Amino acid sequence: xxxxxxxxxxxxxxxxxxxxxxxxxxxxxxxxxxxxxxxxxxxxxxxxxxxxxxxxxxxxxxxxxxxxxxxxxxxxxxxxxxxxxxxxxxxxxxxxxxxxxxxxxxxxxxxxxxxxxxxxxxxxxxxxxxxxxxxxxxxxxxxxxxxxxxxxxxxxxxxx
Amino acid sequence: xxxxxxxxxxxxxxxxxxxxxxxxxxxxxxxxxxxxxxxxxxxxxxxxxxxxxxxxxxxxxxxxxxxxxxxxxxxxxxxxxxxxxxxxxxxxxxxxxxxxxxxxxxxxxxxxxxxxxxxxxxxxxxxxxxxxxxxxxxxxxxxxxxxxxxxxxxxxxxxxxxxxxxxxxxxxxxxxxxxxxxxxxxxxxxxxxxxxxxxxxxxxxxxxxxxxxxxxxxxxxxxxxxxxxxxxxxxxxxxxxxxxxxxxxxxxxxxxxxxxxxxxxxxxxxxxxxxxxxxxxxxxxxxxxxxxxxxxxxxxxxxxxxxxxxxxxxxxxxxxxxxxxxxxxxxxxxxxxxxxxxxxxxxxxxxxxxxxxxxxxxxxxxxxxxxxxxxxxxxxxxxxxxxxxxxxxxxxxxxxxxxxxxxxxxxxxxxxxxxxxxxxxxxxxxxxxxxxxxxxxxxxxxxxxxxxxxxxxxxxxxxxxxxxxxxxxxxxxxxxxxxxxxxxxxxxxxxxxxxxxxxxxxxxxxxxxxxxxxxxxxxxxxxxxxxxxxxxxxxxxxxxxxxxxxxxxxxxxxxxxxxxxxxxxxxxxxxxxxxxxxxxxxxxxxxxxxxxxxxxxxxxxxxxxxxxxxxxxxxxxxxxxxxxxxxxxxxxxxxxxxxxxxxxxxxxxxxxxxxxxxxxxxxxxxxxxxxxxxxxxxxxxxxxxxxxxxxxxxxxxxxxxxxxxxxxxxxxxxxxxxxxx
Numbered sequence: 089x090x091x092x093x094x095x096x097x098x099x100x101x102x103x104x105x106x107x108x109x110x111x112x113x114x115x116x117x118x119x120x121x122x123x124x125x126x127x128x129x130x131x132x133x134x135x136x137x138x139x140x141x142x143x144x145x146x147x148x149x150x151x152x153x154x155x156x157x158x159x160x161x162x163x164x165x166x167x168x169x170x171x172x173x174x175x176x177x178x179x180x181x182x183x184x185x186x187x188x189x190x191x192x193x194x195x196x197x198x199x200x201x202x203x204x205x206x207x208x209x210x211x212x213x214x215x216x217x218x219x220x221x222x223x224x225x226x227x228x229x230x231x232x233x234x235x236x237x238x239x240x241x242x243x244x245x246x247x248x
Numbered sequence: 249x250x251x252x253x254x255x256x257x258x259x260x261x262x263x264x265x266x267x268x269x270x271x272x273x274x275x276x277x278x279x280x281x282x283x284x285x286x287x288x289x290x291x292x293x294x295x296x297x298x299x300x301x302x303x304x305x306x307x308x309x310x311x312x313x314x315x316x317x318x319x320x321x322x323x324x325x326x327x328x329x330x331x332x333x334x335x336x337x338x339x340x341x342x343x344x345x346x347x348x349x350x351x352x353x354x355x356x357x358x359x360x361x362x363x364x365x366x367x368x369x370x371x372x373x374x375x376x377x378x379x380x381x382x383x384x385x386x387x388x389x390x391x392x393x394x395x396x397x398x399x400x401x402x403x404x405x406x407x408x409x410x411x412x413x414x415x416x417x418x419x420x421x422x423x424x425x426x427x428x429x430x431x432x433x434x435x436x437x438x439x440x441x442x443x444x445x446x447x448x449x450x451x452x453x454x455x456x457x458x459x460x461x462x463x464x465x466x467x468x469x470x471x472x473x474x475x476x477x478x479x480x481x482x483x484x485x486x487x488x489x490x491x492x493x494x495x496x497x498x499x500x501x502x503x504x505x506x507x508x509x510x511x512x513x514x515x516x517x518x519x520x521x522x523x524x525x526x527x528x529x530x531x532x533x534x535x536x537x538x539x540x541x542x543x544x545x546x547x548x549x550x551x552x553x554x555x556x557x558x559x560x561x562x563x564x565x566x567x568x569x570x571x572x573x574x575x576x577x578x579x580x581x582x583x584x585x586x587x588x589x590x591x592x593x594x595x596x597x598x599x600x601x602x603x604x605x606x607x608x609x610x611x612x613x614x615x616x617x618x619x620x621x622x623x624x625x626x627x628x629x630x631x632x633x634x635x636x637x638x639x640x641x642x643x644x645x646x647x648x649x650x651x652x653x654x655x656x657x658x659x660x661x662x663x664x665x666x667x668x669x670x671x672x673x674x675x676x677x678x679x680x681x682x683x684x685x686x687x688x689x690x691x692x693x694x695x696x697x698x699x700x701x702x703x704x705x706x707x708x709x710x711x712x713x714x715x716x717x718x719x720x721x722x723x724x725x726x727x728x729x730x731x732x733x734x735x736x737x738x739x740x741x742x743x744x745x746x747x748x749x750x751x752x753x754x755x756x757x758x759x760x761x762x763x764x765x766x767x768x769x770x771x772x773x774x775x776x777x778x779x780x781x782x783x784x785x786x787x788x789x790x791x792x793x794x795x796x797x798x799x800x801x802x803x804x805x806x807x808x809x810x811x812x813x814x815x816x817x818x819x820x821x822x823x824x825x826x827x828x829x830x831x832x833x834x835x836x837x838x839x840x841x842x843x844x845x846x847x848x849x850x851x852x853x854x855x856x857x858x859x860x861x862x863x864x865x866x867x868x869x870x871x872x873x874x875x876x877x878x879x880x881x882x883x884x885x886x887x888x889x890x891x892x893x894x895x896x897x898x899x900x901x902x903x904x905x906x907x908x909x910x911x912x913x914x915x916x917x918x919x920x921x922x923x924x925x926x927x928x929x930x931x932x933x934x935x936x937x938x939x940x941x942x943x944x945x946x947x948x949x950x951x952x953x954x955x956x957x958x959x960x961x962x963x964x965x966x967x968x969x970x971x972x973x
Binding site: 132 | 804849850851898899900902903904905907908909910913915919920921922923
């Protein structure tokens with residue numbers, strides 16, 4: 089389990105990859121704060137269903153988003169592989185519930201392809217692109233889009 | 249010197265430096281947009297704030313420059329003169345002078361540059377004289393215009409023996425002595441240092457000194473006593489007349505007395521003050537701290553001591569545990585458990601204490617206004633008393649700092665517009681002495697600060713007329729009484745016709761409105777004509793500690809703000825009445841209180857509560873916590889009371905968003921997160937109806953085994969950085 093493309097360092101980015109319903113997704117590693125095992129989450133009323141609740145990260149209360157539910161994937165029971173990826177963006181920190189984490193990959197700039205056009209049938213809003221690793225495709229997620237969309241979906245604006 | 253006044257002065261210098269900077273940038277922007285009213289308003293506000301603060305600290309020259317500046321800006325605002333380059337040049341120059349005065353001992357005599365500038369400002373304004381005349385009594389030049397009247401001089405001997413604890417109240421004896429000196433000519437001042445302990449035993453926070461001052465003054469004994477009015481409970485003050493009964497003196501204001509103390513050269517009354525301070529054998533060095541100081545917190549020594557104790561205990565507990573773990577045998581287990589418990593307890597308390605450091609009693613802020621009100625009363629010739637309540641209410645430090653300005657404006661306003669002069673009050677059948685009351689308390693989980701006066705109140709009709717005149721509202725716009733009152737907080741509004749030094753340009757209340765908004769708070773104004781007005785500022789507790797009532801609903805733990813809890817009643821069938829299809833009501837001593845099922849708010853299904861479908865019957869084992877919102881009472885249906893504890897409020901907004909019905913969340917002693925119910929907000933939610941709203945289902949299932957995979961990702965290397973399983 090080593091990263092590939094170690095030659096073109098300056099032209100590459102690192103991605104943390106994780107599994108959701110057996111599909112590999114990637115998030116740019118500079119946005120990731122840490123990875124934690126599943127710990128009980130306190131549900132919060134009046135929030136969208138994919139916001140499973142809040143967790144206590146060393147005194148800071150963070151919302152935890154279930155990415156399976158976000159992507160309308162079938163729900164599973166959280167198990168010992170379930171992991172909360174703590175990601176930070178634009179001053180906000182969130183926990184992302186994923187099935188399991190896989191790897192940290194170096195992805196060369198030119199190895200990144202644009203997200204394929206699925207036509208109207210698929211939502212490519214959250215996709216930053218795809219890249220190939222170990223013979224299969226990984227979807228690079230756009231965290232900004234993921235969270236900004238999340239905010240729009242809320243009944244009230246995030247600003248306050 | 250370690251007194252509070254010095255600290256306030258530092259705060260003022262810092263704040264003013266910021267104001268001066270923003271004035272400067274504002275003025276530079278004004279060059280390209282000379283008609284920008286909002287810009288002018290903001291420059292004006294800064295000048296006004298500087299003037300207000302400078303007045304409180306007796307920085308006469310600053311007040312004067314700021315005042316002239318204000319006058320000029322006011323002309324600009326009313327379009328009487330145009331913002332030409334010349335005008336802006338003068339304005340900028342005055343900003344520089346303000347800054348100089350602020351840093352280089354602003355209580356020194358007015359430097360030549362400032363005087364010259366003042367003249368230039370005046371030259372720009374034709375017919376300015378009418379406005380600049382009523383300078384405050386602490387701005388030097390006008391004092392000398394009052395011709396020295398022939399007075400009967402009495403000799404007094406004043407014994408001033410401060411309490412040991414005087415400094416802790418933020419009182420500076422030298423200021424009092426200086427004020428005393430200003431009342432007449434000091435012939436003799438003895439410093440009694442006999443109580444001064446050896447240096448090793450000296451507690452620098454205690455006052456060991458006392459003074460005896462002999463002075464000749466035209467003032468009456470009562471007036472001399474007024475100098476010590478605010479320290480009467482902190483010091484022993486004895487005033488004896490040395491030449492028999494004090495003669496009748498017709499001078500109402502103490503100013504004329506100053507003529508005896510002041511040297512003949514005009515414009516240096518401040519220097520005279522300095523001299524008298526020298527006479528008082530006190531260290532004359534009272535330079536303002538140059539440059540802004542980095543943000544700091546003053547913490548009570550008790551708190552720090554407690555922290556050190558706790559850390560000590562924690563270290564001991566840790567050593568104990570480490571030893572036991574090192575030579576572990578099963579027999580140690582109970583002891584180990586004990587040690588871990590002790591450590592847990594310590595840690596928790598440590599956490600609470602550290603959190604508490606950020607919280608300061610609001611009294612530290614209120615104290616400042618004692619002086620403000622005193623000065624205001626002197627400047628307006630009114631008799632005003634400041635009452636304070638709830639000084640111990642703790643408030644986040646950052647909030648405390650931001651409240652300084654708005655409260656100053658409110659108090660200024662109350663003193664200037666609210667409280668009437670003694671004659672008017674007497675005629676209205678009120679006591680001659682007006683009262684401004686400052687109080688702070690928690691209400692429904694918010695901090696409320698009230699500034700009330702027993703003055704004239706606000707005439708909503710004149711508010712309306714005024715707003716129409718100033719073009720803030722149309723002549724025939726329909727406004728409720730509440731809306732009319734809130735007009736006071738719009739920029740450019742003032743109900744007073746004549747402009748005084750203290751307030752009345754309609755900038756102050758605008759500052760209040762804005763600052764409170766910035767703090768996510770609300771301002772309310774209640775007023776009754778002839779009886780006074782009350783401004784309430786309600787602030788959220790962003791980082792405040794709250795007394796919480798922990799309750800269980802289903803398998804959840806919730807926190808209710810204890811302050812809004814009125815009582816808890818067991819729910820029995822006969823008390824619960826279903827009102828049509830609208831919801832259930834419980835009768836508490838014949839009073840119907842609507843019931844709100846917290847389980848429904850949380851989206852818990854009825855089964856998880858283990859009850860039958862009918863809402864009424866499942867009430868058998870349950871309790872209703874009756875909470876009072878400002879408008880009405882609501883009964884919250886819960887399963888169990890878990891106890892009460894102090895909780896630290898954590899914002900949900902920071903990382904999530906504002907959640908209706910919750911004011912935040914807290915972390916319980918065991919690390920779990922518990923939502924804190926916003927009692928006011930939850931009452932407004934439509935949760936009374938009987939349909940079970942389809943919130944998300946409660947499906948978070950605990951994992952079979954807990955996973956310990958919280959290793960952080962190594963960002964430098966490209967390799968796999970965490971091990972799972």
